[in-house]
Amino acid sequence: MIRTREEYLKALKAMRPNIYKFGELIEDVTAHPATRKAVEAHARGFDAANTEAEKEIFTTTSSFTGKPIMRHTSMMTSLEEIMANSRLKRTMYRKTGTCTGGFCVGWNAMNVMWAVTSEMDQEYGTDYQERLKQWILHAQETGILVAGALTDAKGDRSLKPSEQPNPDSSLHIVEYREDGVVISGCKAMICGVASSEEIFLLPGSGYKDVDKDYALACVVPRDINGLTIIECRHASDGRDLEEGSFDAPETGVTQAYLLFDRCFVPRDRVFMAGEAKYSGKVITYFTANYRACIGACVAGQGDVMIGAGVLMARANGLSIKPFQDKMINMAVNNETTYAVGVAAMAAGKPHASGPWISDSRLAHTNKIHVATLPYETKRLCQEIGGGIVETGCFPSHKDFTDPKLGALVQKYVKAGKDISAETRARAARLSEWLTLGGGVPGCMHGGGSPDGAKMVVHGTTPYEEFAEYAKKVAGITEEVRDPVKPKK
């Protein structure tokens, strides 16, 4: 189904309140200052799906039913279809300036689990893929948003889940039943939960049999009984909570801790329950696609940063000419993460069961760029804008509109000819938000830490083969080996 903003907001309002922030239960995520901006960001995707200009990006046809569906509920079985994921993400960032996880992680999760369930069904004679198919049909029929949760609270990073003093540090199965599983534990730092209606839960790592209870994949409604959610994002130090203020934009992002206390998940929503051998496959396939597509996210935010730089230069009274070189560098950074992602997709191939799996080495290479290049783009955005951008160093919206002081504040915030003080203030706050504040999307650890990606690049780089090429080019014929350390 092609959904409208109104249908989406109505569905969110009907959910059981189970999200807390600053100790307060949020009754309505569409209206509460802590969550409404993230909901607004996601709602813009539904607006786009209903426009002639953008419906091709946000909608497609179901490979199961032939009916029109929201793109984020589709199977990605061709290069064209996975590139559509990338395009949707860049477009969403351009519309919102930040991450809309409800359009993203669950979508990748369902495609990855299609591949993994087919492998498990072949080995164990299970019916996981049929269950998943029924759930995908439901997602396509309703157009729901689905957050995705892999990251566990983990506890002590040097210990396995089953070795932790607190076994609930990672989400796990505490009871296997004929009709489903009971789960407890914590998933942490999950994006877009407040804006989503369901959450796709995946294992946080590849596990051995000793940790088989942590090998869990299932989907739960966001308001499932036994789930308490704590919102944790407040990087704009609360300014985004003030109604009507220009100190943060109208869009936003949320992150959450998900605390599961003996939640029952019915059998038809469980797609992995204890098959530790396949938990590593989930991570391999998931990261290959996710780290390919994430290049588009940071490129989309970088596009908005270039735009903010243009606005600031002019609001300060300058043309963009003196900043041309900086803007070119920003554009090169954006296109690099986008292009390496596209390359990873193009070098990938379809899994035997259908879903496209991007090339792992290129995707992890992209994750390393994603964890570095956007920070340089942010630095350049700050350099163009001046101190007003770098530190957010100018009076707040409250002082700007204060009956006594407002006129004076505006007199001194104004700079460029024919550009109002308010426009300069808005462009400055946007730049600050994109580079230091609540809009920063998590380029470093979002989608996994760069050191993990480096391990994959290391493991897939054939150093010895490359040394042979070098030897031949240099005309070396003797063996060149690592020195053998003398035994102590």
Ligand SMILES: Cc1cc2nc3c(=O)[nH]c(=O)nc-3n(C[C@H](O)[C@H](O)[C@H](O)COP(=O)(O)OP(=O)(O)OC[C@H]3O[C@@H](n4cnc5c(N)ncnc54)[C@H](O)[C@@H]3O)c2cc1C
């Ligand atoms: C903005 C943002 C959005 C996110 N959205 C989501 C989401 O929607 N869904 C989701 O599932 N997750 C999400 N995450 C979580 C993200 O996947 C994790 O932050 C990431 O996987 C790293 O895990 P961690 O934060 O626990 O870091 P840690 O595991 O604590 O790692 C910290 C550092 O220690 C290193 N390290 C860790 N363990 C070891 C070890 N044993 N030996 C040596 N070095 C080690 C790591 O390489 C890293 O450099 C998000 C994160 C951010 C910041």
